Amino acid sequence: MVPPLVLDIDGTLTAPTGGIDPRAIETLREWDAPVVVATGKAFPYPVALCHFANVPERVIAENGGVVYADDAVTVTVDDAERPRVAARAFVDRGGDLGWGAEDTVNRWRETEVAVHRDADEALLGAVAAEFGLEVVDTGYAYHLKTPGVEKGDGLRSVAATLGLDSADFVAVGDSENDVSTFAAAGRSFAVANADDRALAAADTVTEESYMDGTLEALATVA
Numbered sequence: 001m002v003p004p005l006v007l008d009i010d011g012t013l014t015a016p017t018g019g020i021d022p023r024a025i026e027t028l029r030e031w032d033a034p035v036v037v038a039t040g041k042a043f044p045y046p047v048a049l050c051h052f053a054n055v056p057e058r059v060i061a062e063n064g065g066v067v068y069a070d071d072a073v074t075v076t077v078d079d080a081e082r083p084r085v086a087a088r089a090f091v092d093r094g095g096d097l098g099w100g101a102e103d104t105v106n107r108w109r110e111t112e113v114a115v116h117r118d119a120d121e122a123l124l125g126a127v128a129a130e131f132g133l134e135v136v137d138t139g140y141a142y143h144l145k146t147p148g149v150e151k152g153d154g155l156r157s158v159a160a161t162l163g164l165d166s167a168d169f170v171a172v173g174d175s176e177n178d179v180s181t182f183a184a185a186g187r188s189f190a191v192a193n194a195d196d197r198a199l200a201a202a203d204t205v206t207e208e209s210y211m212d213g214t215l216e217a218l219a220t221v222a
């Protein structure tokens with residue numbers, strides 16, 4: 001029996017040049033146990049990934065802000081408006097979210113705001129502190145989010161919905177927003193391209209990077 005998986009997207013299921021590695025779709029389809037996609041991206045993105053892979057939609061989105069499994073959506077953030085208000089304050093003070101006029105990165109985001117990594121980090125940090133929020137750097141975006149909302153709690157919630165324990169899961173990830181997942185899962189892998197916090201938190205660091213690293217991790221638990 002293979003274990004259930006909890007997989008990050010960016011840096012973990014992607015190619016070094018960006019974009020989903022096609023082998024990620026095969027992995028989602030062929031893994032013979034539940035697979036949960038746990039990401040900082042807005043809720044529709046992992047849902048779409050599962051939809052187009054044609055697998056059950058088991059999703060932790062927005063760094064744990066939105067959790068979805070077995071036809072039940074849970075929004076875990078009490079004051080989901082606050083990050084949006086803070087983002088407006090950031091823009092009013094000259095900051096730029098950095099995604100262009102239509103901003104499809106945040107358009108369907110329900111509980112936090114993502115900011116381009118070219119943005120003014122000092123200003124973003126100051127605004128976050130003023131609003132009682134935090135900034136998490138995934139290597140792909142800054143996330144202006146509610147402290148204490150984490151992918152790891154999302155995993156506990158999805159696991160319970162599926163009648164499992166979070167410790168049954170094997171986690172693979174690449175950045176500081178995966179540290180809580182690593183703690184909740186029974187076994188954790190950081191891919192070689194991971195940031196320092198993820199590298200330090202994982203049980204095992206793979207030799208290979210990105211999807212090659214993820215496949216290396218999965219080969220050891222299959």
Ligand SMILES: O=C(O)COP(=O)(O)O
Binds near residue numbers: 008010038140175177
């Ligand atoms: O959206 C991001 O910034 C990172 O997404 P990830 O959690 O799937 O790596």
Ligand SMILES: [Mg+2]
Binds near residue numbers: 010011012173174
């Ligand atoms: Mg990632």
